[in-house]
Amino acid sequence: MSGLIPFNNTHSDLINSDFFDRSFNMLDDFFAESTPLRRGFLGHTFKVDVIDSENEYTVEAELPGIKKEEVDVTLNEGRLTISVNRKENNEESTKNYIHKERRCTIMTRNIYLSDSDTDGIKATLENGVLKISIPKIMKRDNSIKVEIE
Secondary structure (H helix, E strand, C coil): CCCCCCCCHHHCCCCCHHHHHHHHHHHHHHHCCCCHHHHHHHHCCCCEEEEECCCEEEEEEECCCCCHHHEEEEEECCEEEEEEEEEEEEEEEECCEEEEEEEEEEEEEEEECCCECCCCCEEEEECCEEEEEEEECCCCCCCCCCCCC
16 A cells, blocks of 8 residues: 555646645555554564573563563463563653653563473573573483394
8 A cells, every 4th residue: 555656646737736645645654564553563562582402492582671670581381471561650740730651561472382491490681681591301311222133
């Protein structure tokens, strides 16, 4: 839809082209990715990278401006849950006018790590990046060599 072309654009002297230009720009803006509707669905979460190495999983989550008190990390039966609960309250008062702004942001990501071990998990939050190291359960090798007679 962002490529709409007005019909019969060559006769712009017959119509008020400024009105139509603004109308088509409004349509383009409405369906663009930066619209508030799309921003609301796509922008209210955080990016997560999961690295699978031999002995552990490393999960890195981008949380710029988030304090560690606002983050909750849990691991339950292989399901890693990262939750952010942030409340902002700004007050500005001058004379008889009081202006209050409140914002509450709640974001959650779930990642299933089937062979994760609950012992030895470490998490750090530095420079807006939450880094979680989750050891894997070491599976014993139960195979045996069978001699052929």
